[in-house]
Amino acid sequence: AKSERRGDVGDNWLLLIAEGEVVTLERSEVTGEGRCELGKDGGRRVTSFLSRFSAVPGEVLTAGDLLAVGREGEEALLASLFINSSLFINSVDGKAASKLRLLSGQPSLWKLTAQSSAGARAFRVPLEKVSALLCGVPSLLRTPLGISSALRCHPMFAQVDHKVLDKLSFSFTLDSFAPGGALHEEGRVAERMHILLSGSVQLSTRHGVATHARRVCCTYASGDVIGYRSILADIRPDPKPDPDTNPDLVPTVVEGGTAVALSECLTLCLDRSAARRQLPPGLRASLLRLRDETISLAPVDPAAYAVERVIARGSFGTVVAARHRQSGALFAVKKVNRSIVHEHVLQQQLLAERAVLAAVDHPYMCGLHATFKNAAALFLILELCEGPDMYTVLQQHGSISAAATPVYTACIVSALSELHRRRWAYRDVKAENVVFVLSGAVKLVDFGLAVRTPVGTRHFTVCGSTEYMAPEVVDQVGYDLGADWWSLGCLVYEMAYGFTPWILDPSGRPNFGLSDTAISQRIVDASRPLAFPAPPAPPPTPPLAALLHGLLRREQALRLGCRNCGADAVKGHCFFGGIDWDDLIAGSVPFPPMPAARGEGGVGGGGGGGLGGG
Incomplete structure (x- = not known):
C-alpha cells in the first residue's frame, strides 16, 4: 500500500x-x-x-x-x-x-x-534462482555477452578479472549432450573442459580389469567442472619448456573415470589448447584443488593396517584406531556391517559421506583417505581426530571461553564456506559433530546427512537435531544452504552459554526438560525474540550478540550468510576481527590448548590384528 x-x-x-x-x-x-x-x-x-x-x-x-x-x-x-x-x-x-x-x-x-x-x-x-534457469537457455549462451554473464555467475570465475573473462568468453562454446552421451572417457585425455549448466552427469570407473562392470563414483550437477584434470594437471609452473607455450605437448595425466550424461545436458566447453593458454594461474590452481573419487581414493590393502584400539561401537558397526604398518600413521577406520547396509537410509548416508569427503578436501573437515570392503563389512579409512567432541567438553566444562569461541567458530565457518562453495549442504551442525584435534583446532565430522544443493534446489527432508534446526526445516517449506548458518548460530550460542538458545524460559533459565515438539514451536514462533540467560550469566559482548542476531534470523533472505556476500559476510563480521583467514587455512593461527575431557581416547584394546577380519 x-x-x-x-x-x-x-x-x-x-x-x-x-x-x-x-x-x-x-x-x-x-x-x-x-x-x-x-x-x-x-x-x-x-x-x-x-x-x-x-x-x-x-x-x-x-x-x-x-x-x-x-x-x-x-x-x-x-x-x-x-x-x-x-x-x-x-x-x-x-x-x-x-x-x-x-x-x-x-x-x-x-x-x-x-x-x-x-x-x-x-x-x-x-x-539467484532465475539466473540458474537462464543458464539453461541455449539462445542466451550463443554469444560472448551471454557466456560472459553465465561465467560471472560461477563462484570460481566470478573473481577473474573482467578483461580476462571477456577474452575467455570468446573461446567458450555451448554444447549439449543427450542422455548416454560421453563428455570424456576413462584413461584418455579430455579434449574439452566442461562447465555443467543444466542436467546431470555420472562419473564411473572400471570395476576390475577383466570385467565390463563399472563402479559409480559420483554425480555431477549444475555448476560442476568436468574434464579439467587431464588438461591442466601436467602444466608445470616454472621449468622450461613452458607447456603453456606448447598446448599440444603429450600429457602425462589422463582422466580417471568416464563421464556420461544422465539427462539432457547443457555445458559451456573450452577446448584443451585454449584452456592451457588462457586460464589464469589462480583459476588453474583452484580447479586442480577440486577432487573426485577417482583421484582421491587409492586401492587399499587391509593387511597394511594394524588395529590398536576401539574408539566407538554402535548398531552400525565399529570405529577403531588403526596404524599404517609402513608409514606409522594413525587413522580412524569406520567399519559398517554389511548386514545393515541394505537399509536404504543408512545406505544413503554412507554414500553421502563418501561422496562429500572424496570431493572436498579442507583442513577443518575430517579427511577421507580410502575405502574398501570385504565379505562382511564396508570400511572408511578416515583422519583420526584424537580429541574429544565439543558436546563432551561442554558437558564437563560448561562453556567455551570468550577468547577461544571465535577461533573454534572460525574453523567451522571455514569448513562450511568450502562445502557451500561446492554446493554441499551439511545439514547436521551440532556440538557432537565438532571434534578437537591435537593442534587445538576443531574439525567437522560425520557427513552422512550432507546433500548436493545446486542453485535453485530446495530440500524438504526434516533431518538433524531439533535444537539446531532452522525454521524453514521445521516448517517443511523448503530449505537450502542457509539452514547451516542458523545451526551454526545455535552452536555458537551453546559454546558461549553451555546450552542452545531455544530452551530458555521467560525467567532466563534453561529448561532442559523441554520436548522436541516444544522446542520446534519456539523455533518457528516469530513473536519469540532471541534471548540471553539471566544473571549471574554474563551478558554477551556486542560482537557476539550481533553475530547471533545475524545468524538466527528467521527470515532466511536476511540471515547472515544467506545474502549476496554469502560466507564472506560471515567471515567479515566483527566477531572475527582477530582472525586472519589465510593464516587459519595455513594452520598458522595460534590455537588454544586442546581441552581435556574425561573418558576421551576410546575404549578397549585392539591387539595387533589387521582390518580384514570379519
Whole structure:
C-alpha cells in the first residue's frame, strides 16, 4: 500500500510489477555516485552494457516492468536476456514491451513507493534462482555477452578479472549432450573442459580389469567442472619448456573415470589448447584443488593396517584406531556391517559421506583417505581426530571461553564456506559433530546427512537435531544452504552459554526438560525474540550478540550468510576481527590448548590384528 513501510527483503530478488505503479526513489543520505558500483557482494563495477538498465531516481514502473538486484553475474545474465531476445526489444505502439531496471547489487540505496492510494501488487522471486534457469537457455549462451554473464555467475570465475573473462568468453562454446552421451572417457585425455549448466552427469570407473562392470563414483550437477584434470594437471609452473607455450605437448595425466550424461545436458566447453593458454594461474590452481573419487581414493590393502584400539561401537558397526604398518600413521577406520547396509537410509548416508569427503578436501573437515570392503563389512579409512567432541567438553566444562569461541567458530565457518562453495549442504551442525584435534583446532565430522544443493534446489527432508534446526526445516517449506548458518548460530550460542538458545524460559533459565515438539514451536514462533540467560550469566559482548542476531534470523533472505556476500559476510563480521583467514587455512593461527575431557581416547584394546577380519 502507499502508506506501507516495506522492511528489508534481502539483496537478491527479481520483482515483477503486476498491478499499479511503483516509483523508485534513491535514499537521500546516500550519494548517487555509489549507485553504479557493486559492493563487497559482487566485487567490481557493473559492466558498461548494464548502464542502460540501471534505475534512476523517480522512475515509474508499471505492470509488466521488472526490477532486480543481485550479484554482478546474475544481473548481467538477466540484462543479456533483454539484449538478445526480440521478446523484449520489439515495440508495441511505439513503446518497449517491457522494461528492466537493475539496482547494481545495492538495494539499500533505494526505496520503492506505490504511486497511487490504490497501492500496487508485485511478484518477487530470488534472482539467484532465475539466473540458474537462464543458464539453461541455449539462445542466451550463443554469444560472448551471454557466456560472459553465465561465467560471472560461477563462484570460481566470478573473481577473474573482467578483461580476462571477456577474452575467455570468446573461446567458450555451448554444447549439449543427450542422455548416454560421453563428455570424456576413462584413461584418455579430455579434449574439452566442461562447465555443467543444466542436467546431470555420472562419473564411473572400471570395476576390475577383466570385467565390463563399472563402479559409480559420483554425480555431477549444475555448476560442476568436468574434464579439467587431464588438461591442466601436467602444466608445470616454472621449468622450461613452458607447456603453456606448447598446448599440444603429450600429457602425462589422463582422466580417471568416464563421464556420461544422465539427462539432457547443457555445458559451456573450452577446448584443451585454449584452456592451457588462457586460464589464469589462480583459476588453474583452484580447479586442480577440486577432487573426485577417482583421484582421491587409492586401492587399499587391509593387511597394511594394524588395529590398536576401539574408539566407538554402535548398531552400525565399529570405529577403531588403526596404524599404517609402513608409514606409522594413525587413522580412524569406520567399519559398517554389511548386514545393515541394505537399509536404504543408512545406505544413503554412507554414500553421502563418501561422496562429500572424496570431493572436498579442507583442513577443518575430517579427511577421507580410502575405502574398501570385504565379505562382511564396508570400511572408511578416515583422519583420526584424537580429541574429544565439543558436546563432551561442554558437558564437563560448561562453556567455551570468550577468547577461544571465535577461533573454534572460525574453523567451522571455514569448513562450511568450502562445502557451500561446492554446493554441499551439511545439514547436521551440532556440538557432537565438532571434534578437537591435537593442534587445538576443531574439525567437522560425520557427513552422512550432507546433500548436493545446486542453485535453485530446495530440500524438504526434516533431518538433524531439533535444537539446531532452522525454521524453514521445521516448517517443511523448503530449505537450502542457509539452514547451516542458523545451526551454526545455535552452536555458537551453546559454546558461549553451555546450552542452545531455544530452551530458555521467560525467567532466563534453561529448561532442559523441554520436548522436541516444544522446542520446534519456539523455533518457528516469530513473536519469540532471541534471548540471553539471566544473571549471574554474563551478558554477551556486542560482537557476539550481533553475530547471533545475524545468524538466527528467521527470515532466511536476511540471515547472515544467506545474502549476496554469502560466507564472506560471515567471515567479515566483527566477531572475527582477530582472525586472519589465510593464516587459519595455513594452520598458522595460534590455537588454544586442546581441552581435556574425561573418558576421551576410546575404549578397549585392539591387539595387533589387521582390518580384514570379519
